[in-house]
Amino acid sequence: MAAYRVMLHRDQLVHDPELLALLESNTTCRWIGARRQIIAYPISRNTIYNISTAHPDVHFAAEPTASWTTRADKSAMLDVYSDFCPLVHRMLALVPEGNVCEWKLRVHHPLKTWVEGNVALVGDACHPTLPGAAQAIEDGATLGVVLGKLTNSNDIHAGLLVYERLRKERTEYLVAQAAASAVALQLADPDAQAARDEAFRQVKYGGSNPDRSVDRQMQDFVYGHDCIKEAEEHFDEYLAVAKGV
Ligand SMILES: Cc1cc2nc3c(=O)[nH]c(=O)nc-3n(C[C@H](O)[C@H](O)[C@H](O)COP(=O)(O)OP(=O)(O)OC[C@H]3O[C@@H](n4cnc5c(N)ncnc54)[C@H](O)[C@@H]3O)c2cc1C
Structure with missing residues (x-):
């Protein structure tokens, strides 16, 4: 799996009452769908809305690479969540172009010893x-x-x-x-x-x-x-x- 990680600042959200209400709440929201999910919550005393997603990693390589992040394309991110609700679309649309990073999420087998x-x-x-x-x-x-x-x-x-x-x-x-x-x-x-x-x-x-x-x-x-x-x-x-x- 892979994750997009996004932080939206208050000035990006003030024009959307529904998104502003999320920023001002003390609530964690999850949107769940087939093989994809989003979790989001306010941080930094409700000045930043922190969003983390999870979806299949289409850039999966069997060989490990030196980096665990990839610069991602905003339109690809919007595509992945295109069947989610309108609120999610508006939220992700606020992410500045060129500012999308995709993190790899991996599970390891337990080690024999530490x-x-x-x-x-x-x-x-x-x-x-x-x-x-x-x-x-x-x-x-x-x-x-x-x-x-x-x-x-x-x-x-x-x-x-x-x-x-x-x-x-x-x-x-x-x-x-x-x-x-x-x-x-x-x-x-x-x-x-x-x-x-x-x-x-x-x-x-x-x-x-x-x-x-x-x-x-x-x-x-x-x-x-x-x-x-x-x-x-x-x-x-x-x-x-x-x-x-
Ligand atoms: C997408 C994502 C979302 C997550 N969300 C949550 C969450 O909501 N809540 C939660 O509790 N946990 C969350 N986690 C898990 C949490 O981030 C980790 O469990 C935690 O950060 C582990 O801490 P750590 O100190 O072991 O490792 P890290 O936080 O990875 O710290 C390791 C540090 O070592 C540095 N380093 C690496 N190699 C070297 C080197 N050779 N020399 C010097 N420094 C080096 C790295 O740069 C890094 O700063 C999330 C993880 C991911 C990937």
Whole structure:
């Protein structure tokens, strides 16, 4: 998949009351369609409307390239979303010509290990997630606790294994959940779409949300987790195992 990422400033939106209302809301909007979706929300104290899309990457190359962004053509972007609603057309039409960038979105298989000697990977380098910034931040916080507790520089490798043990399962689960959510939001089969839309309707009666990022239980799992407390609680036990004591 690939994404267009767009930021519209207030002065570009003031002439369109419907778009201005979106900028002034504190709401995230999603427009979902077959194999494509758009998510948008105000940022920078409601001065900028941030838009991110997802669609099949037609420039997909089997070989990795040095760059993960491509300068894209505005008319191609408008084409991709031509069957979306008029509001979306007006929003995308405001993007200045020559200012369209297409990002590649990729899913990686879990790595066998994040640690080699005294070097460890963190964040997207070891668990690229859409979205996943909170996971990179938790990695940093966990590393801080673990390294802060070491008293002997000979234990750095074992300490990094403790960090990996604390983080790997959780982040891999969340990467898989993010991927599953993307699939659910971009279904092309009409029957599957109808079942998903029914699941959306059932959310208010306690059903789980096909959009995992706003599912109540998932939000508790993501934001209710105290990675620092967990690291402090398990450090001694995990370090002993890592050192083979
Ligand atoms: C389109 C898109 C939308 C997303 N939306 C969200 C979202 O809404 N919410 C969310 O939580 N997450 C989102 N994410 C995920 C989030 O951006 C990442 O999980 C997060 O940025 C990972 O942080 P990181 O520090 O590991 O890596 P990065 O943020 O990628 O930071 C790595 C840094 O290292 C630099 N770097 C690379 N190579 C070198 C080098 N050799 N020398 C020096 N510096 C180098 C890079 O330039 C970069 O600044 C999104 C990702 C994408 C692609």
